[in-house]
Amino acid sequence: MDFRELEERLVAFRDVRNWAKYHTPKNLAISAAVELGELLEHFQWGSDGEILEAVKDPAKREAIADEIADVVIYLTLLAHELDIDLDEAVERKLEKNGEKYPAKKY
Amino acid sequence: MDFRELEERLVAFRDVRNWAKYHTPKNLAISAAVELGELLEHFQWGSDGEILEAVKDPAKREAIADEIADVVIYLTLLAHELDIDLDEAVERKLEKNGEKYPAKKY
Amino acid sequence: MDFRELEERLVAFRDVRNWAKYHTPKNLAISAAVELGELLEHFQWGSDGEILEAVKDPAKREAIADEIADVVIYLTLLAHELDIDLDEAVERKLEKNGEKYPAKKY
Amino acid sequence: MDFRELEERLVAFRDVRNWAKYHTPKNLAISAAVELGELLEHFQWGSDGEILEAVKDPAKREAIADEIADVVIYLTLLAHELDIDLDEAVERKLEKNGEKYPAKKY
Numbered sequence: 001m002d003f004r005e006l007e008e009r010l011v012a013f014r015d016v017r018n019w020a021k022y023h024t025p026k027n028l029a030i031s032a033a034v035e036l037g038e039l040l041e042h043f044q045w046g047s048d049g050e051i052l053e054a055v056k057d058p059a060k061r062e063a064i065a066d067e068i069a070d071v072v073i074y075l076t077l078l079a080h081e082l083d084i085d086l087d088e089a090v091e092r093k094l095e096k097n098g099e100k101y102p103a104k105k106y
Numbered sequence: 107m108d109f110r111e112l113e114e115r116l117v118a119f120r121d122v123r124n125w126a127k128y129h130t131p132k133n134l135a136i137s138a139a140v141e142l143g144e145l146l147e148h149f150q151w152g153s154d155g156e157i158l159e160a161v162k163d164p165a166k167r168e169a170i171a172d173e174i175a176d177v178v179i180y181l182t183l184l185a186h187e188l189d190i191d192l193d194e195a196v197e198r199k200l201e202k203n204g205e206k207y208p209a210k211k212y
Numbered sequence: 213m214d215f216r217e218l219e220e221r222l223v224a225f226r227d228v229r230n231w232a233k234y235h236t237p238k239n240l241a242i243s244a245a246v247e248l249g250e251l252l253e254h255f256q257w258g259s260d261g262e263i264l265e266a267v268k269d270p271a272k273r274e275a276i277a278d279e280i281a282d283v284v285i286y287l288t289l290l291a292h293e294l295d296i297d298l299d300e301a302v303e304r305k306l307e308k309n310g311e312k313y314p315a316k317k318y
Numbered sequence: 319m320d321f322r323e324l325e326e327r328l329v330a331f332r333d334v335r336n337w338a339k340y341h342t343p344k345n346l347a348i349s350a351a352v353e354l355g356e357l358l359e360h361f362q363w364g365s366d367g368e369i370l371e372a373v374k375d376p377a378k379r380e381a382i383a384d385e386i387a388d389v390v391i392y393l394t395l396l397a398h399e400l401d402i403d404l405d406e407a408v409e410r411k412l413e414k415n416g417e418k419y420p421a422k423k424y
Contacts, residue, residue, distance in 0.1 A: 001193050002108045009200060017212040022257050024154040026344055029146055030256050032177070033351055036142050037249010040135055044242050045234050048130040055188045062198075065190045068181050069199035071138070072192070075174050082161045084171045086178070087107050092168075093175035094115060106123040128363050132238055136362050139245055143355015150348050151340050213405050214320045221412065229424040236366040241358055244389070248354050252347055260342040267400045274410075277402045280393050281411035283350070284404070287386050294373045296383045298390070299319050304380075305387035306327065318335040 003086035006076050014077070025081055032074040039067035109192035112182050120183070131187055138180040145173035215298035218288050226289070237293055244286040251279035321404035324394050332395070343399055350392040357385035 014020060042064050043051060055061045079086045120126060148170050149157060161167045185192045226232060254276050255263060267273045291298045332338060360382050361369060373379045397404045 001196060006196065013200070013203070016209045017207060019212075025157045026149050026154055026348070027257055029149045030252050030344070030348065033142055033146060034249050034253045034256055036139055036177075037246050037252065040139060040242050040249065041246045043132050043135045044246055045239055048132055051131045052188075055190075061188060061190060064188060065185070065192075065195035066199055066202070068185055068190065068192065069195045071142075071181060072178065072196055073199065073203075075177060079171070079174055082158075082167060082170060084161075084167060084174065086171075086174065089171035089175045090107060090112060090178055093172055093179065094119070096172070097119070097179075101123060103122045106125075132242070133363055136238070136242065136358050140355050140359045140362055143352050143358065146348050146355065147352045150352055151345055213408060218408065225412070225415070228421045229419060231424075237369045238361050238366055241361045245354055245358060248351055248389075252351060255344050255347045260344055263343045264400075267402075273400060273402060276400060277397070277404075277407035278411055278414070280397055280402065280404065281407045283354075283393060284390065284408055285411065287389060291383070291386055294370075294379060294382060296373075296379060296386065298383075298386065301383035301387045302319060302324065302390055305384055305391065306331070308384070309331070313335060315334045318337075 003076060003079075003090070006073075007080050007086070010073060010077055011080060023077055023081055025078065028074055028078040028081060032071050032078060035067060035070035035074060039064065039071060042067070109182060109185075109196070112178075113186050113192065116179060116183055117186060129183055129187055131184065134180055134184040134187060138177050138184060141173060141176035141180060145170065145177060148173070215288060215291075215302070218285075219292050219298065222285060222289055223292060235289055235293055237290065240286055240290040240293060244283050244290060247279060247282035247286060251276065251283060254279070321394060321397075321408070324390075325398050325404065328391060328395055329398060341395055341399060343396065346392055346396040346399060350389050350396060353385060353388035353392060357382065357389060360385070 014023065042060075046054065055064065076086060079089070120129065148166075152160065161170065182192060185195070226235065254272075258266065267276065288298060291301070332341065360378075364372065373382065394404060396402075397407070
């Protein structure tokens, strides 16, 4: 799935439920932050070694995957409202990162 | 671009720079939160109407797009460390959302 | 209650429960972010007018107050670990803000 | 300084600058999250040991203290808007925590 397909599916999902009125830029940005907070909860107390051990359990891995997906979903809906093409945005950011951190310097 | 391709490119980018040692689950989760904070800055003081007006300016839109891309990039790197397939995760979450919020209820 | 008293009480609370081992800088910073995410949840979908109406309900106001308190608690514990005097820090930041935004300019 | 004094000083600071119109619940909640993101940046890549070493430098410690203070400041302003007494809120939360995690269990 690429971001354009994801965007189309999310907008269709939303429109069928008449939720567009809630999808203001501020609300969607806050929503992404709420879900990121829930994601962070999985990394709150364990050490990195304990976390990597814990995600061998498929249920734990799915719980974390769900939170990551939720952040991605809200960011895609936010990009939609702001007329941002996320495929293009990620592509451009990768290029900028390549220029900012030239491989030969490392 | 789908998540698998993005993941491959990010891991290659990272390995060439010898950054794998920094990419622990906690560090990447924190990094996603840092970038989300920078994204939120664009929604801090303006009203929704002012934000939608401001993003008509391509420079403003690109600045916000960069921050969204940064969050997506760190989430993809985090998923990589945790052996999470992000395409699958988003697909599964969309299904769960469909069951949780049945269209006919709205 | 000032920050020094709060800090003392929190450290005593923690030590009696043998939790110091979990209170690393990264864990406490993540914890503050987790609680802030829970706080943001109260501001996710409603308009500012709806939020101000909703907090007239004491139960809602207490739920939000709890989340704000949780963030303050983790920040105080984090400051403790980093040997930061929070009373002094807030005082100094107020002075810096006064210099950065001189009243006569507004 | 206790929260009531801090609240009074912040409200006076704000009113002299005519900023009350920006201080809606959503804007202040987002502002707290923005500052927390800036705080997290200090914990992004270093290990806990490296962070504890780094804060021995007074400039680094002050930079982190400033970010913690900024979050506290926005939370206090948010509490003000919602008619939440932060001294009371923290006191009550400490009591709830004491009941939730009885010392004798540990």
